[in-house]
Amino acid sequence: MVTEEGIRQRGFIEQAKSYISDLEKELGRKPTCCVTTFGCQMNARDSEKICGILSDVGYEIIESEDADFVIFNTCTVRDNANLRVYGRLGELKSKKKKNPQMKIALCGCMMQEPSVIEKLKKSYRFIDLIFGTHNIFKFSELLCSMFENEGNMIIDVWKDTNEIVEDLPVVRKYPYKSGVNIMFGCNNFCTYCIVPYVRGRERSRTPEDIIEEIERLASEGVVEVMLLGQNVNSYGKNLENPISFAELLRRVEKIDGIKRIRFMTSHPKDLSDELIEVMKESKKICRHLHLPLQSGSTAILKAMNRNYTKEKYLDLALKIRKEIPDISITTDIIVGFPGETDFDIDETIDVIKKVKFDNAFTFIYSIRTGTPAAKMEQVPEEIVKKNFDRVLKTVQDTARSQVGKDTGKTVTVLVEEVNEHDSSLMTGRMSNNTLVHFPGDIDLIGQFAEVKLEQCNGFYYFGSQMN
Ligand code: SAH
Ligand code: SF4
Ligand code: F3S
Numbered sequence: 001m002v003t004e005e006g007i008r009q010r011g012f013i014e015q016a017k018s019y020i021s022d023l024e025k026e027l028g029r030k031p032t033c034c035v036t037t038f039g040c041q042m043n044a045r046d047s048e049k050i051c052g053i054l055s056d057v058g059y060e061i062i063e064s065e066d067a068d069f070v071i072f073n074t075c076t077v078r079d080n081a082n083l084r085v086y087g088r089l090g091e092l093k094s095k096k097k098k099n100p101q102m103k104i105a106l107c108g109c110m111m112q113e114p115s116v117i118e119k120l121k122k123s124y125r126f127i128d129l130i131f132g133t134h135n136i137f138k139f140s141e142l143l144c145s146m147f148e149n150e151g152n153m154i155i156d157v158w159k160d161t162n163e164i165v166e167d168l169p170v171v172r173k174y175p176y177k178s179g180v181n182i183m184f185g186c187n188n189f190c191t192y193c194i195v196p197y198v199r200g201r202e203r204s205r206t207p208e209d210i211i212e213e214i215e216r217l218a219s220e221g222v223v224e225v226m227l228l229g230q231n232v233n234s235y236g237k238n239l240e241n242p243i244s245f246a247e248l249l250r251r252v253e254k255i256d257g258i259k260r261i262r263f264m265t266s267h268p269k270d271l272s273d274e275l276i277e278v279m280k281e282s283k284k285i286c287r288h289l290h291l292p293l294q295s296g297s298t299a300i301l302k303a304m305n306r307n308y309t310k311e312k313y314l315d316l317a318l319k320i321r322k323e324i325p326d327i328s329i330t331t332d333i334i335v336g337f338p339g340e341t342d343f344d345i346d347e348t349i350d351v352i353k354k355v356k357f358d359n360a361f362t363f364i365y366s367i368r369t370g371t372p373a374a375k376m377e378q379v380p381e382e383i384v385k386k387n388f389d390r391v392l393k394t395v396q397d398t399a400r401s402q403v404g405k406d407t408g409k410t411v412t413v414l415v416e417e418v419n420e421h422d423s424s425l426m427t428g429r430m431s432n433n434t435l436v437h438f439p440g441d442i443d444l445i446g447q448f449a450e451v452k453l454e455q456c457n458g459f460y461y462f463g464s465q466m467n
Helices: 004-027 041-057 079-098 114-123 136-148 195-199 207-219 245-253 273-281 298-303 310-323 342-355 381-406
Strands: 032-037 069-074 103-108 129-131 154-156 177-181 224-228 260-264 288-290 328-335 359-364 410-418 425-430 435-439 448-456 460-465
Touching (some): 032 041, 041 103, 041 136, 041 177, 041 224, 129 136, 136 154, 177 207, 245 273, 298 310, 298 342, 310 328, 328 342, 328 381, 342 381, 381 460, 435 448
Parallel strands (some): 032 069, 103 129, 129 154, 288 328
Antiparallel strands (some): 425 435, 448 460
């Protein structure tokens, strides 16, 4: 949908083009820029939007931070995400010392925290531009301000917004697959989580806008879409014409050219039977469900404000396994939430063993200032460490036997890239999200291939191509 704001921002893109072309003349080459993304798929998608503008205004996008303009799109979900950003900023400072013309911008979730902005204002004066999660669509306007106010730190962070502006240029990282935002923000306020504070209230895009975007992606050669939201199961409930997530999936299924549909993340509290039905009948929805557990203990789940019990989670996961036997179920688990006892850990381990997760991201609880759990009594570090190791070991054991059960089968994979460690191998992704490495040609990238799964190495396979 064309928006008034979109048209306004295109005006700033034109203006920014003249600044970049002046810079190009001065440098005698195209100015370069690098966008480094921290955090989740939402941030990755936001970075594609930022790259879209940068490339439109005339920057050459490169992977190295030895660039004329470096942007960090930050995450603040756990403290170590923040620490990494501060560490990397130190490195940028010395780069900028050598190249004073260099520009540095920060954006993303961390910027939504007032304490972070205070710290940056005080100790990181070399940063040129800071903006938040709600005004990314204003990036071209901010870019112009940056060039018009050389030497000043520009800060523009909004508390919240109702605006959805999606009609701006985007540069996709992969030609054959793309994330698609279906909703923004989160209303769930899990007591440990900072996301609702930094991403604002839940807002769904209309199904018409989403379908239009996916049709356009399909016409550009995209075969796989990942529908993105913090809790896709509550998609559409607050739209003027409410629609369920399952119904949205039915409509996406009908789009020609799209061969695979994925989505993230599904909150267990409102995963409907309708969704299971749609997944079961679908030819395109991938056989993978990411269903964050967080804890297997009903008491801890209550303290986390997750709105389900251990039994409800188990019933749901086992029902899904029964209805869709070839599905893989992955999860997120937090160890060390305030008040967690040995009994609570036993409960989590019990759920892992019963559901047999295909993969689980296990996190040590991290205190986020301003969230309710930050004020609760914390578990001592050495106990958390010990519990973390127990949980991790269980996850690794179940995942190994679960993932390995397809050994010997021939499956369809979407070939994604050259293997990171061995360039004679290609890496493809099965419908159930498991990766397969196999000898193959680089021309296969973006294509579907039939691959025999020969050897399982824990979370992935080695195989050979059959077609
Ligand atoms: N919306 C998704 C999760 C988004 S955050 C959902 O509700 O499932 C991704 C993961 O980070 C969460 O699932 C959780 O496991 C983890 N996480 C969030 N806050 C955390 C914290 N304070 N400490 C440790 N892990 C956290
Ligand atoms: Fe955070 Fe909970 Fe919202 Fe997920 S559902 S983003 S864990 S508050
Ligand atoms: Fe991090 Fe923000 Fe995503 S806090 S996990 S980048 S929504």
